[in-house]
Amino acid sequence: MLKSGSFELSSFMEKVITRNPGETEFHQAVREVSETLVPYTLEHPEYCEAKILERLTEPDRVVIFRVVWEDDTGEVHVNRAWRVQFNNSIGPYKGGLRFHPTVNLSVLKFLGFEQVLKNSLTGLPMGGAKGGSNFNPKGKSDREVMRFCQAMMTELQQHIGEDTDVPAGDIGVGGREISYLFGQYKRMRNRFTGVMTGKGLSYGGSLIRTEATGYGCVYFCENMFNRLGDSMRDKTVCVSGSGNVAIYAVEKAIELGGKVVTMSDSSGFIHEPDGFDYEQLKFIKNLKEVHRGRISEYADKFPTASYYAGERPWHVPCDVVLPCATQNEITGDEAKTLVHNGVKAVSEGANMPTELDGVHRFLEAKILYAPGKAANAGGVAVSGLEQSQNALRLSWSRLEVDERLKKIMKDIHDKCYWAGRESETYSNYVKGANIAGFVKVADAMLAYGIV
Numbered sequence: 001m002l003k004s005g006s007f008e009l010s011s012f013m014e015k016v017i018t019r020n021p022g023e024t025e026f027h028q029a030v031r032e033v034s035e036t037l038v039p040y041t042l043e044h045p046e047y048c049e050a051k052i053l054e055r056l057t058e059p060d061r062v063v064i065f066r067v068v069w070e071d072d073t074g075e076v077h078v079n080r081a082w083r084v085q086f087n088n089s090i091g092p093y094k095g096g097l098r099f100h101p102t103v104n105l106s107v108l109k110f111l112g113f114e115q116v117l118k119n120s121l122t123g124l125p126m127g128g129a130k131g132g133s134n135f136n137p138k139g140k141s142d143r144e145v146m147r148f149c150q151a152m153m154t155e156l157q158q159h160i161g162e163d164t165d166v167p168a169g170d171i172g173v174g175g176r177e178i179s180y181l182f183g184q185y186k187r188m189r190n191r192f193t194g195v196m197t198g199k200g201l202s203y204g205g206s207l208i209r210t211e212a213t214g215y216g217c218v219y220f221c222e223n224m225f226n227r228l229g230d231s232m233r234d235k236t237v238c239v240s241g242s243g244n245v246a247i248y249a250v251e252k253a254i255e256l257g258g259k260v261v262t263m264s265d266s267s268g269f270i271h272e273p274d275g276f277d278y279e280q281l282k283f284i285k286n287l288k289e290v291h292r293g294r295i296s297e298y299a300d301k302f303p304t305a306s307y308y309a310g311e312r313p314w315h316v317p318c319d320v321v322l323p324c325a326t327q328n329e330i331t332g333d334e335a336k337t338l339v340h341n342g343v344k345a346v347s348e349g350a351n352m353p354t355e356l357d358g359v360h361r362f363l364e365a366k367i368l369y370a371p372g373k374a375a376n377a378g379g380v381a382v383s384g385l386e387q388s389q390n391a392l393r394l395s396w397s398r399l400e401v402d403e404r405l406k407k408i409m410k411d412i413h414d415k416c417y418w419a420g421r422e423s424e425t426y427s428n429y430v431k432g433a434n435i436a437g438f439v440k441v442a443d444a445m446l447a448y449g450i451v
Contacts (some may be wrong), residue, residue: 016057050450064105067079084112084129089445092127094126094384098173099132102134111170114372117438118380120436137173149177207396207397210244212383213379215252219406221347221375224413228425235345237322239322243288249349261318263295271307271316321338325353329354330358345367347370349375368429382401
């Protein structure tokens with residue numbers, strides 16, 4: 001069976017790569033999932049006969065369009081935008097929009113594919129999608145960002161709706177961008193409806209949505225420790241990133257008694273040996289969200305910290321790693337270094353932040369390793385709760401949303417733990433997340449027949 005499974009995996013991946021040439025990020029995401037699901041489907045012939053994996057790795061549709069906008073000097077610019085509607089077997093398409101120069105079809109397909117399984121794990125009725133543009137909001141004025149968002153939504157509004165496809169934010173798309181996008185949708189459609197999530201509190205947003213991905217990442221990690229009779233308390237924590245996910249992961253880790261010693265951005269990382277306190281975290285939040293500054297400015301303000309230009313924090317000894325920046329930020333060699341330095345747990349706040357070789361090293365070391373599709377599902381979970389509040393015309397309290405988030409993250413943890421359990425003392429959370437997310441979607445696809 002193992003030999004057959006290896007052959008089937010190679011054959012399956014060869015077909016995926018042939019069908020999607022040059023899309024390396026998408027190939028990586030499918031490979032990571034298929035290492036688990038190809039052997040699993042061989043044991044469940046109903047999935048093989050219906051070609052569920054083949055269908056699951058092919059998007060329902062991809063919409064590609066140009067976005068033409070004018071900057072403050074009157075110069076015309078042309079960007080490309082996409083919406084990848086991957087699978088809506090268990091609910092309307094749901095997934096973020098990313099604005100970044102590196103955005104391309106491969107990146108969005110990998111994100112959309114992961115989103116299908118992630119949304120399934122939440123238990124909420126949401127399919128998977130992703131979208132975005134190669135537009136770079138950095139350095140742009142508010143008016144320039146507004147004009148771009150309005151131009152993008154002029155086309156995107158034809159393809160989304162509260163029962164069809166519900167976009168949200170992602171890298172480069174925060175509260176400002178969501179506001180402009182939703183405002184244009186409302187103007188064009190003359191409808192006030194929950195067609196986007198991550199909205200401002202004054203017009204249908206949910207409390208805790210901004211914090212949800214970071215909080216959820218830490219809740220998942222705490223659940224992994226709790227399963228072993230341990231906790232985050234007194235653990236040394238390395239975090240990458242300094243955006244929303246990282247900031248609120250740090251906040252929750254501090255609250256649970258962890259000592260967070262690193263944060264980063266694309267220019268380098270800072271090391272605070274005694275751990276950040278709430279005032280220092282407040283400074284970073286203001287630096288990044290208000291002034292849009294660089295993380296190096298923290299070291300200028302606080303002489304207790306060291307700044308490492310052009311480096312990532314993975315050589316700093318720690319108990320817990322929370323990668324919250326972007327994809328492929330932990331290489332195989334960096335994973336080896338982390339294991340050598342005694343890391344006990346990795347909980348991914350970003351999407352696919354660990355290269356496949358690094359994933360294998362974490363699994364071989366049998367540390368607590370939570371893949372992004374499970375650990376960072378808190379953001380889309382609260383997006384789902386925002387949709388519920390919009391549909392009910394209600395606004396839940398901060399405490400109520402946070403309690404629902406905690407319960408969802410514990411439920412996701414438990415699903416992954418039991419689906420990936422290999423012994424009394426070890427569960428392969430990667431295997432568990434892939435299987436638990438897959439089965440719900442696959443069973444729905446089987447029920448619909450050949451469509």
